[in-house]
Amino acid sequence: xxxxxxxxxxxxxxxxxxxxxxxxxxxxxxxxxxxxxxxxxxxxxxxxxxxxxxxxxxxxxxxxxxxxxxxxxxxxxxxxxxxxxxxxxxxxxxxxxxxxxxxxxxxxxxxxxxxxxxxxxxxxxxxxxxxxxxxxxxxxxxxxxxxxxxxxxxxxxxxxxxxxxxxxxxxxxxxxxxxxxxxxxxxxxxxxxxxxxxxxxxxxxxxxxxxxxxxxxxxxxxxxxxxxxxxxxxxxxxxxxxxxxxxxxxxxxxxxxxxxxxxxxxxxxxxxxxxxxxxxxx
Amino acid sequence: xxxxxxxxxxxxxxxxxxxxxxxxxxxxxxxxxxxxxxxxxxxxxxxxxxxxxxxxxxxxxxxxxxxxxxxxxxxxxxxxxxxxxxxxxxxxxxxxxxxxxxxxxxxxxxxxxxxxxxxxxxxxxxxxxxxxxxxxxxxxxxxxxxxxxxxxxxxxxxxxxxxxxxxxxxxxxxxxxxxxxxxxxxxxxxxxxxxxxxxxxxxxxxxxxxxxxxxxxxxxxxxxxxxxxxxxxxxxxxxxxxxxxxxxxxxxxxxxxxxxxxxxx
Numbered sequence: 135x136x137x138x139x140x141x142x143x144x145x146x147x148x149x150x151x152x153x154x155x156x157x158x159x160x161x162x163x164x165x166x167x168x169x170x171x172x173x174x175x176x177x178x179x180x181x182x183x184x185x186x187x188x189x190x191x192x193x194x195x196x197x198x199x200x201x202x203x204x205x206x207x208x209x210x211x212x213x214x215x216x217x218x219x220x221x222x223x224x225x226x227x228x229x230x231x232x233x234x235x236x237x238x239x240x241x242x243x244x245x246x247x248x249x250x251x252x253x254x255x256x257x258x259x260x261x262x263x264x265x266x267x268x269x270x271x272x273x274x275x276x277x278x279x280x281x282x283x284x285x286x287x288x289x290x291x292x293x294x295x296x297x298x299x300x301x302x303x304x305x306x307x308x309x310x311x312x313x314x315x316x317x318x319x320x321x322x323x324x325x326x327x328x329x330x331x332x333x334x335x336x337x338x339x340x341x342x343x344x345x346x347x348x349x350x351x352x353x354x355x356x357x358x359x360x361x362x363x364x365x366x367x368x369x370x371x372x373x374x375x376x377x378x379x380x381x382x383x384x385x386x387x388x389x390x391x392x393x394x395x396x397x398x399x400x401x402x403x404x405x406x407x408x409x410x411x412x413x414x415x416x
Numbered sequence: 417x418x419x420x421x422x423x424x425x426x427x428x429x430x431x432x433x434x435x436x437x438x439x440x441x442x443x444x445x446x447x448x449x450x451x452x453x454x455x456x457x458x459x460x461x462x463x464x465x466x467x468x469x470x471x472x473x474x475x476x477x478x479x480x481x482x483x484x485x486x487x488x489x490x491x492x493x494x495x496x497x498x499x500x501x502x503x504x505x506x507x508x509x510x511x512x513x514x515x516x517x518x519x520x521x522x523x524x525x526x527x528x529x530x531x532x533x534x535x536x537x538x539x540x541x542x543x544x545x546x547x548x549x550x551x552x553x554x555x556x557x558x559x560x561x562x563x564x565x566x567x568x569x570x571x572x573x574x575x576x577x578x579x580x581x582x583x584x585x586x587x588x589x590x591x592x593x594x595x596x597x598x599x600x601x602x603x604x605x606x607x608x609x610x611x612x613x614x615x616x617x618x619x620x621x622x623x624x625x626x627x628x629x630x631x632x633x634x635x636x637x638x639x640x641x642x643x644x645x646x647x648x649x650x651x652x653x654x655x656x657x658x659x660x661x662x663x664x665x666x667x668x669x670x671x672x673x674x675x676x677x678x679x680x681x
Contacts (some may be wrong), residue, residue, distance in 0.1 A: 176598055183602045189609045189621070193466060196474055196616050203469045327447045334451070334458045344465045353461065 155254040162255060166262025177263075181270055184222060190343055191215035204348060210374070213282035214345055217373045220271045220278070221366060222342065225304045227260050230329050233316030242411065253313060253404065260309070287375030296382045300369040303389040307364055310393065313400035320407030335360075341367035345376075361396070364389035426523060427531055434534040449540040456489055456544040459611050474615045481613055482552035484639040487572070488611040489545035491634045494576050495607065497538025502530050503583045504600055507590045515676060526584070526669055560642040567651060568641040574658035575634040581665030582629070588665075588672035610635040633658060 170177055194211045197203055206214070233256070236242040245252040279286070288294040315332060318325035337343050338353065340362035346354050357363060368385045371377040377385065438445060463485060467478040476484075506529045509515040519525050553559050560568070586599050606629055614632040617625055625631040633654050640646035 179598050179602050183598070183605045185605055186608065189612070190462070192618070192621050193462075193473075193612060193616055196618070197466055197470055323441065323444060327444065327451055331451050331454055334454050338458055338461050343462050348465050348469070349461065350464050350468060 151251060155250060158250055159254075159258055162258035163262045166259040167265065169259070170263045170266050174266075177266060178270075180228070181223065181267075184219065184226075186337070186343060187215040187219040187222070205376070206345065206348070209282050209285065213278065213285050213374050214370065216274055216278040216282075217286075218342060218366065218370050220274055221301065221304070221369050221373070223267050223271050224264070224301065225308055225365070225369075227309060227312055229256060229260065229309065229312035230316045230326070232256065233313070234319035234325050234329075237316075237319040237407075237411065246408075257309060282374075285375065286373060288373055290379070293372060293375075293379050293382065296379065296386055297369060297372045299386060300372055300382070300389060303386065303393060304365050304369050307361065307389065307393045307396055310396035310400040311361070311365075314396060314403050317400065317403035317407045320403075320410055336362055336365070339363070340365050341370060347376075361392045364392045423523070423527060426527075430531040431534055435536050437533075438536045445537050448535075448537050452538065452540045453544060456541070456548070459485060459488065459608075460548075463611070474613070476613045476615060479552045479555035480639075480643055482548055482555070483642055484613050484635050485611050486545050486548040486552060487568075487635040487638045487642075489541055489548060490572065491575060491579065491610065492607070493538045493541035493545065495579055496604075497535045497541070499530075499576075499580050499583050500600060500604075501533040501535050503587050505529075505532055506587050507600070510587075510590045510676065519673075519676075525673065526666070529587075530580070530584075556643075561644055564641050564644045567646070568638040571633065571638040571641055571651070571654060574655050575630075575638065577662045578630060578633060578658045581662045584665045584669050588668050591672045591675045607631070613639070630658075 191211055194203065194206070194215075195208055198206060198208045198211060202210075233242075236245070242252065245255060248255070288297050311332075315325065315329050318328055322328065338349070339346075339357040339360050341357070346357045346363070346367050349357060357367070364385070368377070368382070368389060372382045372385075463478070463481055466473060467481065471477065473481075506515070509518065509529070515529075518528050521528060583603070586603065589599070609625060610631040614622065614625060614636040626633075637646055637650065637654050641651065
């Protein structure tokens with residue numbers, strides 16, 4: 135049998151693809167960074183859009199002015215919401231809008247022609263924005279350390295390690311969830327509607343608007359067991375020391391289970407979507 | 417007189433077009449209606465959480481704060497059903513240069529772009545608002561006085577005008593800095609703070625939400641009018657300020673239009 139005629143095994147092709155991606159990645163990062171710099175006004179507006187934590191901070195600050203609320207004093211609220219804002223900006227992505235626009239507009243075709251998996255390219259675009267994001271959040275990190283430094287649990291090196299791992303995990307989890315939601319555009323006309331629904335649930339259950347333990351009891355129960363917990367509440371509460379090292383380690387395991395679930399779900403939806411995909415005019 | 421009837425007819429046509437377009441996507445209609453209800457629920461959860469901890473926050477009880485949420489839902493329905501959709505499409509026109517076609521038509525351009533698109537399913541939001549009002553006033557044990565109701569309606573009308581004017585200013589900005597599509601998200605996210613009584617905010621946020629992005633006028637003042645706790649002086653200032661603001665926005669729009677350079681230049 136002619137060896138050239140046998141198709142490469144799945145693993146060999148996946149391996150080749152990864153190698154190609156690794157070679158292209160640095161260039162993609164550079165391109166992405168210059169894009170962010172070019173559209174800096176848009177970037178700043180997008181940062182300003184994430185203003186809800188500050189409004190909620192003002193509200194809880196008012197509530198806590200006559201004594202602590204549960205475990206939270208005024209300083210704890212400052213640490214919680216500033217930390218939440220920082221984590222949110224470092225881990226969130228606008229992938230859904232991009233994917234659904236490219237799928238509906240048909241511009242995804244150009245990406246599919248390139249010898250690189252579109253999801254790699256998209257992840258590079260997002261990673262490239264990180265330096266700018268770090269730049270923007272650094273003043274808030276400074277304020278956070280100045281006002282609530284002694285309360286932050288990350289001074290313990292073990293906790294700091296778990297926190298760093300949890301940030302990376304949150305990024306991956308959100309990325310794959312966005313791939314799943316974005317791929318819905320292959321099948322539905324109103325994938326952005328589903329995304330809005332997801333945003334609504336996320337803002338309540340992830341601890342973004344309200345610390346989970348201050349939610350009405352049954353909502354808090356649901357929140358703790360949902361994947362939203364791994365996206366924000368877990369890294370954030372590890373940072374502020376509301377979850378001790380032991381609990382945090384267990385939640386890190388849970389986070390990776392969710393990452394596996396979302397990765398399988400997202401990639402499956404993507405693959406079956408690509409098969410249905412018919413570009414307009416293409 | 418003929419001018420007014422002409423514009424009224426044009427308005428009816430635009431509205432019917434939006435209805436027809438909306439009806440085409442039935443699954444979308446239901447999904448969006450459902451989303452609107454989920455969002456209202458989301459707006460309520462923080463309120464529950466806060467008032468679970470304290471009976472009053474800066475002088476507001478839970479049912480009183482619910483009246484603010486009701487006004488918030490009404491304004492949100494107006495914003496997302498009648499104001500945002502049209503004006504988002506203007507930004508698109510400016511970017512692509514297709515605003516030319518609208519400017520050529522023999523009617524006022526601002527009228528034409530402002531009535532281009534409505535999203536009729538936002539009516540579900542108004543239904544949600546009605547439920548919130550009903551529950552809040554039952555908890556309070558008394559309805560609003562007729563005078564309070566009239567004043568609240570007047571305030572809501574002026575608030576709509578102000579909201580619309582703010583949007584017109586944003587759109588005017590798009591003549592200079594082309595890429596402002598995500599300004600609409602900024603707008604929406606700032607607006608979300610309107611579900612809280614203005615009394616909760618202090619310092620910079622209070623100033624910003626009273627004078628710069630007047631959320632107080634949009635949600636808190638109408639609610640205070642319904643609860644009969646709005647001082648007459650504040651009401652008059654709010655009404656006058658709102659009208660003045662709207663005329664400034666109209667002037668800015670006229671000027672901004674002069675800077676429109678189409679796509680080819």
